[in-house]
Structure formats: structure tokens, C-alpha cells
Amino acid sequence: MVGDCMRVKVLSIVVLVLVLLCIAPSVVYGEEVLKVKDAYGEVVEIKVPVKSIVTLAPGIAEAIWFLGAEDELVGVTRFCNWPSELVELIKVGEVKVIGGIVDPNIEEIIALKPDLVIATTMTPRDVVAKLRELGVKVLVLPHPTSIEDIVDQIRLIARITGRVEYGNKLCGVLEKLCGVLSNVTSERPRVRVYFELWYGPIWTVGGANYMNDVIELAGGVNIFGDTNTAYVSTSDEEVIKRNPEVIVLCRGMGYRFTPRDVVERPGWGNIDAVKGLRVYVLEGPALDALYRYPSPRVVLAALYLLAYFHPELTCDVYARLIRELVGATFNATVLGEKVTSLRQEVERIKEVYSGKVSELEKQLGELRTRLEKEVKIREELQKEAQFWQLLAIVMVVVLVLLVVVALARRRRS
Template identity: 35%
Template sequence: MKKSKLLGVLFLVAIVFVSGCIGSSSHTQNTSAPSTTLSPTQTQTETTSSSCNCPKAKPYYPITITDFAGRNVTIEKEPERIVSLAPSITETLYFLGALDRVVGVTKFDDFPPGVQEGRTAVGGFSDPNIEVIASLKPDLILGTSMHLKYLDQLEKIAPVIIIDPKNMEEVYEAIGLLGKVLNKREKADGVIQFMKAEVSSVEFRVANKTRPRVLFISWWNPLYVPGNDTFQDSLIELAGGENVFHDAKGWAQVSLEEAVARNPEIIILSAHARATIDDICNSPLANTDAVKNGGIYFVSDDNAISRPGPRLVDALKELSYFIHPEAYGYHFQPVSCPVEG
């Protein structure tokens, strides 16, 4: 019995010895063959290329857009030096978080506060200084239809995009277009959604209410009013009113007699209209329901209501206060003509 156990142990030792020899022989043959050592970078590259045949991400630029003048404009690279030829455009760039790219503005830009600091004034709104603009070496110029007459000169400096909205819907389009040009689409979408929410809030408050006749005076002498295809006309409608000159086209010059004949119930004056309460009370407008019932209002921030940008929602809310104060649970105090005697 002991002998058989001893033979079994010796048999196992023999098997282990033979296996070790075979493994050693195999190892010797492998080390004698040529070998290649991959660096970490090579290994990563080989692994990636073998496991994924992924397409390269398409670069955002160049892009081609169609501006408000119907022009196709190609932007080759992300704009870093922008000249804005309108305060409304500058304000929109601010809300898009792109004000740091603006190197030139008009002398009338005043929002946000301090916007002139560190930037070059390139002239007025209607009379930009081409030489100053060129000296700034911009890679993008943003203007309005007012600047089409300078287009040939401006295009020699940099790509030019015309932004010229006429109503609230087109203001949304303008914001979206600038978001696309500046690779800030998500930011633009956020601004647009915020504005639409504010508009919806006002529309909800004034829904199903009577629409009083509204005369909006942009300029007093001669008398200018907003007609259809203007954002002020759009705001009056959204605020629950009826623009008495909705049938006019654009900003129209009208006579006092024509304004009286339309008998507005509410008169709203731009702060820049160059008119006082005495001007209104001592004019033929004194015979309108608006003056007789003390329905005269002055806007608090003329720039908010005259610049087609994100701040139009602030102007809209103020107009709705004037037109439908009952929708807000209080009576907004209008201006009345002084009582004689």
C-alpha cells in the first residue's frame, strides 16, 4: 500500500517537471521573435481606431444667413470684433451675453449703463463714421436698413448684416438670427422664451376686455404716429388697445384734425415727442374723449418703447397699465388738463 502511494507521488512530480520544460521552451521561442512596444499614445490611437470609426464633428463656421434685407451673408469664423450701428442691436447683444465682443457703438448707445466705456463711438445712428469703423478692424458690422446707403463702403471693411424688425414677431426673429451668427443659439432661445412668457402674461390679463381707441404720439410737431408694420402698433394691440392709426403705413405724418376725427379714448406720448400737457390741452385734441376724461399718459422710458429689442416687454407692460389698469387691480393715475377757474 505504501509502495503504491510512493509511485503515485513520483508520477505527479514527473508530470509537473515535463510541463515546466514545455512552458520554458515556449517562452524561449517567443522571446527570440521580433517584438514591438507601443507607447501609451500609440496604444490609445490603435484602440480608438479599431473600436470606433466615428465621423469628425463638423465645425460651426462658416455659416451663411439671410438678413432682414434679403441678403445672403457668409460668416467665415466666429466674430470677435463687432461694430454695432444701432442702440437696439447693442442692447440685444448685451442680452445674448456678447457685449464683450463689441468694439464700436453709436454715440446714442446708453444701455446697459456704462456701455460707452472701453468702446469707440463710431458716429450717430444715421451717419456712421466709415473711417473710424475701419480703424477698429471689425470682423462683423451690424446695421439697420438706415445703413444700406453705406453698404458698399462697409462691406469693404467686414461682413455686414442688416437687422431691422418692425413688430414683435420680427424682434424674435432678429434675436434668433443674432444668436445663430454668434454661435449663441441657446442663449437666444432663452431670451425669446422669456419675452414670449412676459407677452403671454399681459395677453392673459387683458383677454376679453374692450379695446379702447389709442393715439400714440411719437413726435408732436409735425405730428407723427406709428401705423401698422411698427412694433409700437404691435405693442398697443398686445396691451389690449386699438391703434387709431393702424391703417397707416409705418411711422406716418398725420394732421391734428385727422387725429381728432378718430376720437381716441387714450393718448400716449413718447417722452421724446417734444410735447407737454399744455400742448395737448391747448390743441384740437382737447375735444377728444381722451382729454375730456383725463386719459393722457407719458411713457417712462422712451428708449424701451422705441428700440426693437428685448426691453420691449417692459414697454408692453407699461402700455397695458395705461390701457387696462383694472387688469392689475389698481388705477394708474393719468395726466389731466388743468381745470380753469
């Protein structure tokens, strides 16, 4: 009887152990094996924490830096230009530049022998396939459809680098920033916004895009937010029909159109944004912040847009954000430094953009004045041309009459 009880206990313990093994993460020699389905449906098995990483997108490198895992970075693209600490690591050769996002140097990547390459869908699929053929483990992050997706990607990178605690705290900071912005802008009416990524043909931001969230966070509503795609190709007529109150031109990656170009487009003069001189350009650090997913800086892009959408709220929001960031050190040295960098970036944005809106409005006002003068000159020239045309017609008619009279007299004689 006692023997049977012992057998039952032993069997129960064995079953319990087997169940725990089934539900627990895979472990190989003390390392957790993380299984992640990437943007292309490929299940990538990653032994974490990863010790050496090559990134094929600057936003991923920034996220790794924010998590305090820059020591694991061995290769980045030539587009990594922030923060200054990461740029310095590149300058001294501790982190190698391995080419671009779409044209990375495969030989240099292989020479670095990374445990993992992290890319986005911006990197061509054939490049990813080539790396995998050569035995390089590649994880391709999908294009985020929301700010929540970006936060999830930061948490994933935190898990990959063994910085789960920092990742949770950093995401907590971002959620606080979003909360401050959301609370302030929710008290104001939302402005209709058109985001121009390209013209000829027109490409803009759709509803299934994290940039749509950034627009809403800044107190705007994307006029193409009702679509279910990340990007939308549309027409001049459709933009005019949807009548945005604010137009934002994203000047990067070859886009060089200006507010003047927009004002001069046929029919665009009837748009409220053009009538109200609210055509703005997003470029430099502001555009970098917007495009650098999954970097925490994406949230700061909303600050730039806030200056365009609701300039009257800007000072109050900056003050609140800086207060939040000053108190968000968590007594963690590494994260404290990163949060301080975020605060410094907010202060820099405040300094740079405090007079930006009035300056742009002044420039647009001058542009409108010049255009009005040009219109008046054209109207005067047109009137003058019409006068001379009419005079020419009268002269021709008179000449014809004189010829007719002369012929009539000749016949009589």
C-alpha cells in the same frame, strides 16, 4: 457580380454624400457660412460664430448683451445707456464708442477691424455703402413689423454669435412674458389709442409696425392700426374723427409737446382722451424700451403702456411677470443673470410707475382747472368787450341823432 454590387454601393454612398453636402449649410474649414438677405436685399455671407462685432443701434447691442456675447462687442453708438454692465465696459474702454446711428465714424470702425457690422435701416444707406466699399461686412436688419419679427432677429443674432441655445431660451422667456400680458389684457375691453411721434405734420404708428403689437399687448388698439405702413402721416381732423380714448406723446428726438399743448389744439377738446384727462407722456427709460429693437426690453415697453391703458391691472400683472422671471433661470449662469436683469427692470418699472398714472391725472386735472378758469376769464372779458362795443354803438347812434336834431333845428330857424 460581387464587383458590380460593390460599385453600386460605392456609387450610392457617393451620391448620398453629395446630396448631404447640397442640403447642409456651407462649411469652410469648420466654420458655418450663414447667408442672410438683409433689409436692402443684399445677400451677406457671414462666417459664424463671429468674433468681433460693431453695432450701429443700441437695441442690437442690448440683444448681444442679453445673449451673453458682450465679449464679441468691440464698438457701439453713443446712445448705448443700458444695461449698467454694458455702460461700464464702455467706460473702461473695452467697448469703443464709434459715433451715432446716422453719423458713425467710419475711420474708427475700420480701425477696430470688426468681422461684422450690424445696423438697422436707421443708418443712412450711403453710410452702409461706404463701409462696404472699404471692405467692411455690413448686415442691415429690417424694421420689424411685429414682436415676432423682433424675436426672429434675436434668434438670428444668437446664431451669428454662436449662442443658439441661449437665444432659444431667451426667446422662450419673452414669449412667456407676452403670454402673461396677453392673458391678462384679453379679459378687459381694449382702449382706442393714438400714438403721437411728431406734430406739424402729424406722424403716428401704423399697422405694419412692431409698436402696433406693443400697443395691443398692453391692452390697447391703435386707431391707425388698419393701415399697412410702419408710420402714418395724417391730419388733426382724422385724429379727431377716430376719437382715441388715450393719447400717448412720445417725447424724444426733438419732440417737446406737452398734454397742455394737446388740450389747446383747435377741436381736440372734443376727443374722449382729452375729455377724460388721459393724455400721457412716454419718455426716458420707457421710450428707450419702446425704441430699442431688437432688444428684449421692447416687450417691457408694454408694461409702461399698461399703466396708462389699464391702471387697475398693473399690480396683478407685475406680480405675475416677476413670478415668471424668478422661475426662468434655466440653470444657465449667463442667461440666469440676464433674466435677473429683466426681473429687476420689471421691479423698477413697478416702483417708478406705481403712482405715475395718478400723478399725471392730477397734473392734467390741475391743467383742466386752469384752462377752465382761463376760458371763464376769456368769456367774461368777451362779454365786457361786447358791452363796451354795444355802449359805443349806442353812444354813436345817440350822437348822430343829436347832430341830426341840431341840424334840423338850425334849418327851421
